[in-house]
Amino acid sequence: MSEVSEPLPTPPPDVxxxxxxxxxxxxxxxxxxxxxxxxxxxxxxxVDLELRRGEVYGFLGRNGxxxxxxxxxxxxxxxxDQGDIELMGQRxxxxxxxxxxxxxxxxxxxxxxxxxxxxxxxxxxxGFYPHWDDARFQRLLRVLDVPxxxxxxxxxxxxRMKLGLALALAHRPPLLILDEPTAGLDxxxxxxxxxxxxxxxxxxxxxxxxxxxxxxxVEEVAHRIGILHDGRLRFQGSLDTLRQSVRRVVRESPPxxxxxxxxxxxRERLPDGRLALVLFGAPADWTTHPxxxxxxxxxxxxNIFLAYAxxxxxx
Amino acid sequence: xxxxxxxxxxxxxxxxxxLLNLLFGILLLLMLVTxxxxxxxxxxxELLRVPTLLLCSVGALFAAHRLxxxxxxxxxxxxxxxxxxxxxxxxxxxxxxxxxVLLLPLALSLLVLWSRAREHEEVSARFVLLLxxxxxxxxxxxxxxxxLAGLLGRYRNPLYIFLVIAAFAADHLTELDLSKTxxxxxxxxxxxxxRHRIPWDDLFPCWALTAAVGALCFGLxxxxxxxxxxxFSQRMSHREKVFIACVMVGLFTxxxxxxxxxxxxxxxxxxxxxAGVKESAVQVASGVGFPRExxxxxxxxxxxxxLALSDYLGLERLPAVAVLPIRELDADVFQRAKLEKAxxxxxxxxxxxxxxxxxxxxxFLFREVLIEASEGVVLRxxxxxxxxxxxxxxxxxxxxxxxxxxxAVASREDFxxxxxxxxxxxxxxxxxxxxxxxxxxxxxxxxxxxSFRAVMRRILAGPPGTGLWGLWNEPRxxxxxxxxxxxxxDELARLWREALRGDRETHPKELERLAGMRPALTLVAExxxxxxxxxxLQTEEGREHPARxxxxxxxxxxxxxxxxxxxxxxxxTVPSPGGARLPRGLARGDRWLFxxxxxSETLGCPIRLLAERRxxx
Numbered sequence: 001m002s003e004v005s006e007p008l009p010t011p012p013p014d015v016x017x018x019x020x021x022x023x024x025x026x027x028x029x030x031x032x033x034x035x036x037x038x039x040x041x042x043x044x045x046x047v048d049l050e051l052r053r054g055e056v057y058g059f060l061g062r063n064g065x066x067x068x069x070x071x072x073x074x075x076x077x078x079x080x081d082q083g084d085i086e087l088m089g090q091r092x093x094x095x096x097x098x099x100x101x102x103x104x105x106x107x108x109x110x111x112x113x114x115x116x117x118x119x120x121x122x123x124x125x126x127g128f129y130p131h132w133d134d135a136r137f138q139r140l141l142r143v144l145d146v147p148x149x150x151x152x153x154x155x156x157x158x159x160r161m162k163l164g165l166a167l168a169l170a171h172r173p174p175l176l177i178l179d180e181p182t183a184g185l186d187x188x189x190x191x192x193x194x195x196x197x198x199x200x201x202x203x204x205x206x207x208x209x210x211x212x213x214x215x216x217x218v219e220e221v222a223h224r225i226g227i228l229h230d231g232r233l234r235f236q237g238s239l240d241t242l243r244q245s246v247r248r249v250v251r252e253s254p255p256x257x258x259x260x261x262x263x264x265x266x267r268e269r270l271p272d273g274r275l276a277l278v279l280f281g282a283p284a285d286w287t288t289h290p291x292x293x294x295x296x297x298x299x300x301x302x303n304i305f306l307a308y309a310x311x312x313x314x315x
Numbered sequence: 316x317x318x319x320x321x322x323x324x325x326x327x328x329x330x331x332x333x334l335l336n337l338l339f340g341i342l343l344l345l346m347l348v349t350x351x352x353x354x355x356x357x358x359x360x361e362l363l364r365v366p367t368l369l370l371c372s373v374g375a376l377f378a379a380h381r382l383x384x385x386x387x388x389x390x391x392x393x394x395x396x397x398x399x400x401x402x403x404x405x406x407x408x409x410x411x412x413x414x415x416v417l418l419l420p421l422a423l424s425l426l427v428l429w430s431r432a433r434e435h436e437e438v439s440a441r442f443v444l445l446l447x448x449x450x451x452x453x454x455x456x457x458x459x460x461x462x463l464a465g466l467l468g469r470y471r472n473p474l475y476i477f478l479v480i481a482a483f484a485a486d487h488l489t490e491l492d493l494s495k496t497x498x499x500x501x502x503x504x505x506x507x508x509x510r511h512r513i514p515w516d517d518l519f520p521c522w523a524l525t526a527a528v529g530a531l532c533f534g535l536x537x538x539x540x541x542x543x544x545x546x547f548s549q550r551m552s553h554r555e556k557v558f559i560a561c562v563m564v565g566l567f568t569x570x571x572x573x574x575x576x577x578x579x580x581x582x583x584x585x586x587x588x589x590a591g592v593k594e595s596a597v598q599v600a601s602g603v604g605f606p607r608e609x610x611x612x613x614x615x616x617x618x619x620x621x622l623a624l625s626d627y628l629g630l631e632r633l634p635a636v637a638v639l640p641i642r643e644l645d646a647d648v649f650q651r652a653k654l655e656k657a658x659x660x661x662x663x664x665x666x667x668x669x670x671x672x673x674x675x676x677x678x679f680l681f682r683e684v685l686i687e688a689s690e691g692v693v694l695r696x697x698x699x700x701x702x703x704x705x706x707x708x709x710x711x712x713x714x715x716x717x718x719x720x721x722x723a724v725a726s727r728e729d730f731x732x733x734x735x736x737x738x739x740x741x742x743x744x745x746x747x748x749x750x751x752x753x754x755x756x757x758x759x760x761x762x763x764x765x766s767f768r769a770v771m772r773r774i775l776a777g778p779p780g781t782g783l784w785g786l787w788n789e790p791r792x793x794x795x796x797x798x799x800x801x802x803x804x805d806e807l808a809r810l811w812r813e814a815l816r817g818d819r820e821t822h823p824k825e826l827e828r829l830a831g832m833r834p835a836l837t838l839v840a841e842x843x844x845x846x847x848x849x850x851x852l853q854t855e856e857g858r859e860h861p862a863r864x865x866x867x868x869x870x871x872x873x874x875x876x877x878x879x880x881x882x883x884x885x886x887x888t889v890p891s892p893g894g895a896r897l898p899r900g901l902a903r904g905d906r907w908l909f910x911x912x913x914x915s916e917t918l919g920c921p922i923r924l925l926a927e928r929r930x931x932x
Contacts, residue, residue, distance in 0.1 A: 075397060078540045079540055096401075097400055107393070107397060109393075111389070111391055111393050112391070112394060113323075114389065125398065126319075127318065127319025127322065128317075128319055129399070
């Protein structure tokens with residue numbers, strides 16, 4: 001399986017640009033060669049992320065792809081074995097407590113003190129953030145429909161996630177890091193959560209890094225995405241670019257050297273026994289490709305993700 | 316330190332901490348209320364040991380559970396890790412808070428005791444600092460240990476069990492005396508009495524250990540970004556449980572094997588006259604002035620008496636007994652040897668001396684046999700009078716009149732059976748034995764033969780075991796009396812004193828003779844640092860002078876408890892108006908035990924007129 005080579009492809013000039021917030025946005029977070037291993041297993045292997053101010057960045061990957069480890073390194077919870085993090089212009093090996101004050105974090109598992117109510121949690125967390133806005137926190141609780149005086153142990157999973165979001169937003173962090181926040185939520189709660197997140201980001205101009213293994217919800221909220229597989233970043237760019245760059249080519253004969261400008265994402269064996277190649281190429285290259293037009297088919301975002309996230313079938 | 320985290324901890328644990336302090340307050344109050352009861356311990360600061368022991372064990376365990384175990388058990392450390400707060404600050408906050416929580420009640424206890432003690436004695440700042448160091452250090456060590464154990468998560472309980480087994484094994488199987496090591500030594504017998512010497516030898520290892528354990532805490536919290544501590548906090552898998560159970564069983568097996576291997580052979584005295592008793596033997600060696608025939612007779616008589624004693628008390632086994640004649644000892648002094656490589660009771664006595672008293676020797680020997688058979692349990696002070704009394708009574712069953720006479724002399728001053736070691740030192744083994752034997756006689760009369768025998772079996776022959784478990788389970792005389800339908804201990808004491816009054820009324824002559832004797836000890840400074848001791852024995856006009864008296868003396872080691880009779884040096888003196896002088900210099904600051912005693916042919920044992928522990932100054 002081939003991987004995206006640097007530099008990452010940029011959208012072709014004839015394609016209308018995706019609705020990104022600013023024409024030349026400032027990079028708020030950049031990582032270089034971020035690597036972290038647990039014993040012999042490299043959970044994250046040389047990841048180079050780039051987040052621009054005001055965008056929602058969807059971080060896609062299967063379970064165990066290394067998303068949580070990457071986000072925990074960005075939050076300073078884990079120390080990278082290698083690589084640097086550039087957060088709001090400051091280049092560090094590890095994110096320190098002072099920098100964490102600029103971040104909001106919602107983890108995939110909200111572990112609160114079970115005896116604390118939402119208000120008490122807010123009071124406790126406010127002690128760590130100099131710019132904590134209690135009025136905003138109260139408003140968020142109201143908007144998110146989180147009961148103020150109920151102990152966190154008595155809250156449902158969805159409400160706990162919303163409480164986590166309120167805690168993460170109340171100090172107006174420029175960057176919000178959300179680690180699979182909708183995992184385990186029912187469809188209604190998931191829908192509410194995504195609506196609120198989208199609204200917050202739109203209204204406040206915050207940047208959000210949003211990890212998920214659900215393509216649909218990423219497609220719904222993200223401006224740009226990164227696809228992580230086996231700890232490596234396989235793609236980074238806008239959704240439209242991705243859709244226009246990855247296509248399936250059905251072949252009768254065994255593979256031969258690929259035309260210039262194309263790289264192999266996945267080799268597939270179709271149910272009728274034919275061979276198919278999922279290829280990545282710049283949108284301009286797809287207009288002049290050497291394949292028979294009937295052999296090339298566009299893929300849904302879900303299929304593209306599956307192509308990136310699965311191993312090739314045997315030839 | 317983090318103020319927000321401190322506030323959170325306060326809000327989370329304030330109820331339990333207030334409860335903890337309330338319990339300590341009640342404990343302190345109880346201690347102060349019962350201060351008079353504890354007065355016999357010699358220093359009010361002795362009471363400080365109770366809160367210290369509680370805080371370094373139960374208190375530290377409690378604080379670690381609240382501050383560390385709960386955090387990791389609920390996995391809320393993950394929540395804290397996501398906040399702008401480093402793991403180091405989290406741990407520092409928790410450790411400092413734990414120290415404050417534990418040291419606060421300790422400091423309050425010390426302050427209260429200090430203020431009470433200042434009312435009737437001079438308490439220097441150095442002494443208070445010493446007490447604070449000796450009490451605070453074990454508390455800090457206990458806290459750091461339990462905090463580390465808390466970070467070990469699911470392995471903490473196996474660790475506790477392992478350490479208890481290891482401590483038991485070290486105590487039982489090796490020569491290591493835990494009570495004289497590190498924190499145990501700091502809380503040792505001299506805790507409330509040592510006012511000058513700072514015990515650096517015990518403090519430094521404790522501080523080093525505390526620092527090392529603290530460093531381990533930080534290492535565990537910071538290693539691989541806390542993932543190890545997080546891993547430990549998860550529940551134990553079935554495989555781990557089986558593994559730990561196997562390790563524990565293996566440990567028990569190894570300890571049992573070592574214990575078996577450590578069992579020593581009974582002491583064998585070659586070329587001695589032997590007489591069998593149960594599965595054991597009484598061996599008596601002959602010597603100068605003590606021929607083999609006499610040794611054989613003594614061995615047979617002792618074996619017969621020991622058999623009767625063991626049958627009476629229901630002893631299942633008897634230790635090997637060996638008796639060695641030695642001419643260097645006084646006739647009334649008996650010595651037990653310490654055995655390094657064998658088990659048994661080996662005693663030495665001047666068997667060939669003309670005034671050797673076989674009954675007194677038997678009482679001494681029976682006492683040592685019961686101590687050996689019970690592994691020392693019968694030596695606990697509050698019941699030691701029963702040991703002395705029973706063995707003396709047993710050895711003198713056919714000499715009640717002589718016992719009565721000795722008891723009359725022994726009871727010329729009041730005594731406290733619970734502080735028996737003091738009484739024993741004041742009277743010497745012969746008279747204190749007679750005094751206790753009178754109490755045993757009263758108990759016998761009160762309970763009747765059958766009940767008396769059952770009570771003695773429970774107290775002297777059926778020890779429930781050594782250590783804390785044994786102490787917890789041992790039968791108390793008061794409860795045994797209740798069980799047998801007898802009266803209370805107070806009633807027994809009253810009857811005992813009545814019997815003694817009867818003895819004094821029956822034997823006034825010896826008492827009158829003693830009443831006229833006035834021993835005196837005077838320290839005379841010879842230089843700034845040295846003194847001499849002058850002693851006299853004056854007799855009231857018209858009263859008979861004793862032909863001679865003896866000054867027994869022994870330099871006390873720090874906090875030395877009982878001084879065995881054979882450790883006392885002796886100076887025999889003929890009373891004279893000018894007195895006599897101890898032929899050796901005494902250095903300032905040393906502590907000595909001085910005893911003035913006269914011999915009494917009528918009683919057949921020495922009478923101590925004075926027994927005094929004195930600091931030279």
